[in-house]
Amino acid sequence: MREPLIACDGVEFAYAAQAPTERVLRGASLAVYPGEHLAIIGPNGSGKSTLARHFNGLLRPTAGTVHVGGMDTRDPAHTRAIRRTVGMVFQHPESQMVATIVEEDVAFGPENLGVPRAELRRRVREALDVVGMWGARDRPPHLLSAGQKQRVAIAGVLAMQPACIVLDEATSMLDPRGRTEVAEVVAELRRRGTAIVSITHLMNEAAAADRVIVLHRGMVHLSGAPRDVFAHPEMLREIGLDVPVVALLADRLRARVPAFPRGLLGVDELVDAIAARAPVPR
């Protein structure tokens, strides 16, 4: 059994302004393992972003525990080490950009950690290479496209060499090209062994993860491989979610052709499944 990188055990949380009965998280238990790509989906108000803020101690549970690399997030002595282990990227990259030049922006985090000069340069170069933005290192961030800004924000987190990066709806404001760019970076990070948690409303994006967790009313509602989670459109629809368009189309086909298989997620898979059942064209 692998040791989890992040372990949430019975996490409850209520914002101070709310009545204690209005808990956003109501006993959420889950784990993030080293090197995996985990997607967390859930309807608006299900507690996804609140949960994400527990992963690096931005929020601390009202009840239950969160351990990051074995460290309890409630202990302030661990805060710095926890923030170095888990990096966060938010919806609006502008909100986490500080410098006037891309290269300096990426250097900001590790510089504050006291990384020595030579090591700092190496890290910045590597982080910008991974996200494909080294060529834009001299440019002011505000002149970049939204997708490019988000890649620079990821590089800034990456330069701190975290074991896990949490993307909190990092692609929801991006156009299709920007989303593809970020998806490619995520795949590359995963190859390099960084764990990725993507919080997303885009079912196609969740379909690309190793594992999907469905959050509903502050609790884990479903969890499993994408093809298992998305094999049950009716269960997801009940809580205001949906399945990727390919799975939806496959589901419609199954209504007419009962033997049609479940669990298809990609366009190629679907086309193959249809071709396997259709008379060979002449």
Add this chain to the structure above:
Amino acid sequence: MTGPGPLIVVEDLWHTYMAGTPFEHHALRGLSLEIRAGEIAGIIGQTGSGKSTLIQYFNGLMRPRRGRVIVAGQNLGARDADIGAVRTCVGLVFQDPEDQVFERLVGDDVAYGPRQLGLPFAEIRERVRWAMETVGLPFDAFKDRYTFRLSGGELRKAALAGVLALRPRVLVLDEPTSGLDPGSREELRARIGEFRARAGLTLVLVSHDMDEVARLCDRLYVLHDGAIAVTGTPREVFRERARLVELGLAPPVPAQVIQRLRERGYPIAGDGLTVDEAARAIATLLGAPA
């Protein structure tokens, strides 16, 4: 306004940011289009293709320096243009509802615009009630709720109601469903069709979601580098497959599936513009009764 002509006409419009500096950038390069009364027009294109700049001309937030923009019969380039009339005609809802909702209570927020118009109290209340019911925020249940306690989907609806309460003839929605969960997205899409019917609205949707525009729009304008690269009905536009790929846009997923099957030599009918259309065509291919 005279006659039933187009509500918005844009002719050879140019827009340059930071003119005369090393960062000079042409956001619009001779763009022309028409938004006709009663239609749902879709504007699609990559970030940076000029969409956001363009829609700011639609309600007079920007005035043309090169090219012509005529909205509700007002020539925006003319010094004596009645901008008030333009703003009353065209309502803009931006991408981030948080930026547009600022009052403490939902009812006050929706009433803000009509109050600025100086309407009598009873009329304001009636408009607020109508706008909230239309977007799916029941007036009695929501008017006294705190805006900061609304969910993302409710906040989006509140922003929409605030603009609808001004009773525009044209509603421009910038990425209306981004950041919403699939359930809220579906609900809002269903309501968009209803708006047109109930409020007699003309709609302009700016969207990245090809499946969404394929389903909802009567006409699409594909922007690229500040000009219209492709235009037509969704069916016509998504048939221009090679051109769209060149522009970095992918056709709706069901259309991709149909296209792949056709490439493999299957004699399959139609374009597969929507899931239902594709499912019918594929089921026939699989020998299922139609």
